[in-house]
Amino acid sequence: MLYAILCYHDEDFVGSWTREHDANVMSKLMVVQDKLKKEGRLGPVARLLPTTAATTLRKDDPPLVLDGPYAETKEQLLGFYIVDCENLDAAVDVARDLGAANPGGAYEIRPVGFYEPGAGAK
Numbered sequence: 001m002l003y004a005i006l007c008y009h010d011e012d013f014v015g016s017w018t019r020e021h022d023a024n025v026m027s028k029l030m031v032v033q034d035k036l037k038k039e040g041r042l043g044p045v046a047r048l049l050p051t052t053a054a055t056t057l058r059k060d061d062p063p064l065v066l067d068g069p070y071a072e073t074k075e076q077l078l079g080f081y082i083v084d085c086e087n088l089d090a091a092v093d094v095a096r097d098l099g100a101a102n103p104g105g106a107y108e109i110r111p112v113g114f115y116e117p118g119a120g121a122k
Helices: 011-015 019-038 088-101
Strands: 002-009 042-047 055-058 064-067 076-084 106-111
Touching: 002 011, 002 088, 011 076, 019 042, 019 088, 076 088, 088 106
Parallel strands: none
Antiparallel strands: 002 076, 002 106, 042 076, 055 064
């Protein structure tokens, strides 16, 4: 079963990290990712740009396009992993490993109902 592990954190806090601190966190996350890759369980991984770069499409009639995320939240979606896990407990274990590498914030774990692999970004 595929699971999406959605990474939430305070964007301002993460954005205040020095380059060295960010690189240290990313190298710890790569250890977890490399393990999952070797096991053939890692799908797409994405680190999203800040919400200031977001655009929102409101599904009104007609649709309305707005600059910004316009979400009233303390934590923002900063990225995600798609991971092949035997069950929810295994997905929670992956999230725990990611959390040990990058403390703070939250990981939301959701089963993936539909996945169509694409050619990737060009």
